[in-house]
Amino acid sequence: MIVRRMFNTPNWGWRSPFDELELLRNRMNTLSRTLSGETPFQRSAGVFPLINVTEDKDYYRVRAELPGLSAEDLDISITGNSLAVSGERKISEEAKDAKYHRRERESGKFSRMIELPDHVDGEKVEAKMANGILTVVLPKAEAAKPRQIKVK
Numbered sequence: 001m002i003v004r005r006m007f008n009t010p011n012w013g014w015r016s017p018f019d020e021l022e023l024l025r026n027r028m029n030t031l032s033r034t035l036s037g038e039t040p041f042q043r044s045a046g047v048f049p050l051i052n053v054t055e056d057k058d059y060y061r062v063r064a065e066l067p068g069l070s071a072e073d074l075d076i077s078i079t080g081n082s083l084a085v086s087g088e089r090k091i092s093e094e095a096k097d098a099k100y101h102r103r104e105r106e107s108g109k110f111s112r113m114i115e116l117p118d119h120v121d122g123e124k125v126e127a128k129m130a131n132g133i134l135t136v137v138l139p140k141a142e143a144a145k146p147r148q149i150k151v152k
Contacts, residue, residue: 067132086111
């Protein structure tokens, strides 16, 4: 064990005693979901919305894919260097007797917290929504902007 940790050598199939407990816990959770009527292999929709964060000299830009949502469905807040985007995605339900062959689109509330590398000027933040893309422009705080220093 010490040699493996120090020199990062392969473990040749050695397992932690806790691996078996984790496997048992996962099987018990699956059994519990099955007995309660849930589908045991139900997949979640994943991380929603998908977000890109870019930076230039003066701004951070956050772009989020939010198809089918309007600006009224969103709540955006900024605190220090954290941007929070939350809202509710509503998808109309099919008829009660409809049989799904594939169901990947989920409705419900969502929330994403994005940590920015530095503080931003919260008074000058702008957000706009166009074609299902939310764009939030966050000006960097003066202390976070790079400054040119002249050598004497």
